[in-house]
Amino acid sequence: MAEREILPFGDPVLRKKAKPVLELAPKILRILDDMADTLYAKPGRAGLAAPQIGILRRMIVMDCGEGLIELINPEILEIQGEQLGPEACLSYPGYTGIVKRANVVKISTLVRSGETRYIEGEGYLARCIQHEIDHLNGILFIDHVEDGQLFRDQTGQKADLMQALKISR
Template structure:
């Protein structure tokens, strides 16, 4: 396993629609392991492949509230409710803003072995998953911010 360099905005790979994964092999497994190690090292709760310069539909999420999750070719198939909450991004250090997202989601994705699964998530876990899926479509959280928040507590 290795810690990869996190790509910072305005790198163009962050705004590209990523390609689906069609090969589920040892290289993919190693990449997923590296992504977890990189995310934990950066003290994040999610990391998408474009954030390490790879334009493939791969993301990892670990909110510490639910089991760590690997998402390959993920797709939200159902959503409900609304919630506005604070988000940040490892590719935008020190930048935080309020973003509205569905509170509950159902998604389908593949695991590292290519097996499709469905998952229901809500609250912060759902928010983290949606944030990472957005990355895979070239959508940045800054495009959805309602209001930026100063980390020291003052609103911008």
């Protein structure tokens, strides 16, 4: 297991759509292990998608406070409600934005054993799931930031969203 480098904003890989995992080979399981190591090595972490480490496969690791969750080929089945709240991203260090998301999501996903599981997330977990699945589709949280609601973490000052979007494309 090893910590991997996280791609920074502006890297074109972050805008590409990830491909499904076709086989749960040992290499895939090692990548999931490396992703967990990488996630836990970073401050302020909640989730990490494989494209963020340069691997265009539909894999996510998350820990939203209840322990590690691994998602392989996750698919959103249902969304309900609405929430508005802050989001940040390991690929966009130093920025936080206010983003509107569904308050409840239901997904299907493969797990490490190859079984299909169904997960329902509400509140913060729902936000994390949506944020990370967006990464698998080349979508970044700044694409959802409410107008004028992107801030620099250190100062709390508003950041120029258009400039941030330009850098990321």
